[in-house]
Amino acid sequence: MPVKLSREQVLHIAELAKLELTETEVELFAGQLSEILEYAEKLNCLDTEAIPPTAQVIDQRNVIRPDTVRPSLPPDQVLANAPQRQDDYFEVKPILD
Numbered sequence: 001m002p003v004k005l006s007r008e009q010v011l012h013i014a015e016l017a018k019l020e021l022t023e024t025e026v027e028l029f030a031g032q033l034s035e036i037l038e039y040a041e042k043l044n045c046l047d048t049e050a051i052p053p054t055a056q057v058i059d060q061r062n063v064i065r066p067d068t069v070r071p072s073l074p075p076d077q078v079l080a081n082a083p084q085r086q087d088d089y090f091e092v093k094p095i096l097d
Contacts, residue, residue, distance in 0.1 A: 003037040005030045 005013075010030045014021045021029065075088040084091040 003034055003041060005034050005037070 010026050079085045
């Protein structure tokens, strides 16, 4: 069943996304969003009973390096490009609101 978004639905989606759309964009996005929803509906019709919920298309593995203890950088090297510093610390403007 084809899904066709109305002008009001597109404007509601735009309001939720905090977007201001021209009339041309409303018409354009109504068509594009309707096509996306039609495609999603086709995907909902696929039989996925035989596919486990944790199935992956690509083989995934942990790519995080081992956590090893290493010496820290000296403060002068760490703060070398700091716009402002005080002793061995970054100096930042206070944010009071």
